Amino acid sequence: MRYSEKELLSLALQSPDREGKILHRMSGTKGRLVEGYKDRLIRLKANFLFLFKTNEQGQILEPVGAVLLERCKLQPEPKADKANVFSIALQDDPECKYYFACRSFDECTDWLTALRNASYENMRSNILLLQGKLSRQTGQPGLQLRHIPAAEQ
């Protein structure tokens, strides 16, 4: 499947919603070699999580991966080999997970919350919820947001 790679890259390089250094490894499907944790910088932007390689000085090198955060399962992994680990499991292959090891429990929780709220579907249901609340209070269907022309965004 073709995808707009350069455009996605420019998205990755914009100022992120959340960013942090983290340890990352993949868990393999059966038979795949499970590698050890690697130093990575992860950036959350819109509903994508981007992974960057860093060098010894902590400078960002090239992006090495992008994960679409829709319909994925996010959970803490208390029984993992390290502490404060959470995982992202994707719907197409639940065995193939992204493991991320944080430096503290709070960091782990914060990331999980941020990633959970990042999905477009989550925002969509938020909007429906708020519109419902508004219409219950005002007796009108949800107050309409005026169309914001693209130029103003």
Add this chain to the structure above:
Amino acid sequence: MKLNEKNVTAYATCASPIDKDGYLHKRGEVNRGFQRRYFLLKGNLLFYFDRKGDKEPVGVIVLEGCTVELSSDAIESDCPNVFEIVFQGPGTRTYVLMADNHDDMESWMKALQCANYDYKRLQVQELQRQLKELEDRGVRGDEGDLLNGAVGGWAPQPRVNPFDKDRFDPKRVPPKTGVNSRPRGPNRPPPPPPVRGPPPPPPIKPTPAPTTNQQPSGSSTFFTPLDTSSIKQNGNGGTSLNTSKAASTWYNAAIESSDRSNSAGASAWYTAVPQNISLTQSAPASTSLNKSAAKASPGASRHNVRSAGVAGSSLFYDTSGAKV
């Protein structure tokens, strides 16, 4: 940069909500001709397939950081209904798309412009702000501000129209026959439904500032009938006449401006729940009310306040009626 394509493909074909779908023609990057593709918009991802129902998309466009514009090509050449998705930045591509007709093109352009993540985020923030504003108004209502309070913290209740002649009210059975009814001749049209005094404008009470803590449990507690005796104290009989005339004028204006279907009788005055109160209107009725207030004796100085309150309130109801 490796995108997890399997996951994205799975998202394209899974049962998540579709924002828009349909056939469009897409211009190739190398082959400059238009190819017909089935497009599927899910959130900020625009997938395109060879055909509807295909298992795997040919490609996906991430709609972030782009603008949707009419194509300059369309004006130059003979291709109408052509628009573009334009990305900024080095090495990025412009996707040229053609719809079958003008309406299709417009509807796609609108959908794509609103698809991006930031727009949705703005929507959420705007709705949260509107909710907060409503809640804040409810809080302010407790501070005794009549106008704000009339709106705030007041959940719409089913209102009871005491003037509804269809509704049986044992306290207010209109005299149809009997000692107090008007004499009716054989050819006289029946009198209009009896209205007790002037239709009650918002309460004028010779009491301290009406607190909006009298939150209505039913409408009747909030809008108590005008105490006509107190009005007469203000001046001569003409004043009260003016008042009632003014009141009925105001009342009629409210009726006319209200388009509620149940606005029979005085119910229009009850039913309006104004969302935005603006004090820009000044109904002629309120002028006479103000005049009557001006004639108030010093001893009834509170009436000035009340009348002003009435004027304000009549504005309030006029506005609401108009806005309805």
